[in-house]
Amino acid sequence: MALPDDVREAFDAWESARGLLLLRRGLGDTVAGWFDTARPALLRERLGRPVRALPGRGESAVYAAGGRTFVVKRCRHGGLLRPLTGDRFLRGGRFVEEVALTLRMARAGIATPAVVALALTRRWHGLLLAHLVTEEIPDARDLWNFVTAPENGPESRAGRARRREAIRAAGRVVRAFHDAGFYHADLNLRNLLAREGDPARALIIDVAGSRQRAAPLAEAERIDNLARLNRSLDKLCHTSGAAVPRADLLRFLSAYHRAGADAGATTPPLRHLAAAAAAGYTRLRRLLW
Ligand SMILES: Nc1ncnc2c1ncn2[C@@H]1O[C@H](COP(=O)(O)OP(=O)(O)OP(=O)(O)O)[C@@H](O)[C@H]1O
Numbered sequence: 001m002a003l004p005d006d007v008r009e010a011f012d013a014w015e016s017a018r019g020l021l022l023l024r025r026g027l028g029d030t031v032a033g034w035f036d037t038a039r040p041a042l043l044r045e046r047l048g049r050p051v052r053a054l055p056g057r058g059e060s061a062v063y064a065a066g067g068r069t070f071v072v073k074r075c076r077h078g079g080l081l082r083p084l085t086g087d088r089f090l091r092g093g094r095f096v097e098e099v100a101l102t103l104r105m106a107r108a109g110i111a112t113p114a115v116v117a118l119a120l121t122r123r124w125h126g127l128l129l130a131h132l133v134t135e136e137i138p139d140a141r142d143l144w145n146f147v148t149a150p151e152n153g154p155e156s157r158a159g160r161a162r163r164r165e166a167i168r169a170a171g172r173v174v175r176a177f178h179d180a181g182f183y184h185a186d187l188n189l190r191n192l193l194a195r196e197g198d199p200a201r202a203l204i205i206d207v208a209g210s211r212q213r214a215a216p217l218a219e220a221e222r223i224d225n226l227a228r229l230n231r232s233l234d235k236l237c238h239t240s241g242a243a244v245p246r247a248d249l250l251r252f253l254s255a256y257h258r259a260g261a262d263a264g265a266t267t268p269p270l271r272h273l274a275a276a277a278a279a280g281y282t283r284l285r286r287l288l289w
Pocket residue numbers: 054055056057058059060071073078113134135136137138140141142190191193205206
């Protein structure tokens with residue numbers, strides 16, 4: 001498989017007809033013992049017991065090695081394909097591309113956990129199994145979890161402040177992501193991380209399938225991406241019965257609006273964004289096109 005130059009520079013690679021292993025130079029040594037470089041494969045029996053489980057589909061957990069902690073994720077299909085194909089993939093290119101995207105994000109100053117290793121293992125019928133290892137952000141929880149946590153609720157002044165800070169930080173990091181030309185294929189509240197100890201700095205995760213344009217994202221794509229985020233909020237509120245005040249949405253949008261660092265970037269007018277929050281995707285499209 002042709003590896004992008006930036007991946008080749010940052011990772012040691014073992015490739016054979018049976019798979020591909022990428023280990024991050026400098027960081028990868030710590031977890032090298034988890035892998036069989038000859039197969040190449042992640043050997044689950046070498047992981048030991050997880051330090052903690054993670055929310056989500058249960059395919060990710062935190063493991064320790066060399067006094068550090070890492071998130072090990074067994075990648076699975078999303079959406080309709082999942083019941084059919086589960087964790088088997090035809091091609092591994094999207095995972096290599098995901099690794100490349102995280103490197104480019106870091107270069108653009110957009111916080112995302114560093115990828116430490118990727119193992120693609122060819123199984124029966126030629127299908128691939130993919131394991132992705134990232135550094136753990138120890139005090140992080142996803143934004144949905146963060147804003148609905150009782151300790152970040154409106155009752156205490158400190159909780160309120162933390163929650164507002166995290167929402168603004170999310171607005172800023174998504175803005176920086178768009179300004180750098182990235183479009184997130186699955187922008188939702190569970191793919192934004194907020195830090196309990198440092199809510200002013202949010203992270204973006206799960207960039208598989210995302211794209212980077214040569215220029216800052218065009219307005220229509222920004223709105224499209226933000227509308228997707230808004231739909232995910234609607235869905236989470238609907239399925240959980242929890243409510244997120246409109247003020248939080250406006251806070252996010254206003255942080256997004258104000259954070260533009262790149263003078264050349266197009267800024268969607270705040271009233272469009274507010275309309276997106278207020279009216280949802282369908283009405284928004286009608287407003288813009
Ligand atoms: N590097 C990390 N550090 C700390 N927590 C993380 C990290 N990566 C993921 N998490 C947490 O684990 C949860 C599950 O993440 P993950 O993306 O691995 O699985 P998923 O969301 O179920 O899968 P996908 O989004 O790819 O469909 C995240 O919402 C987040 O709370």
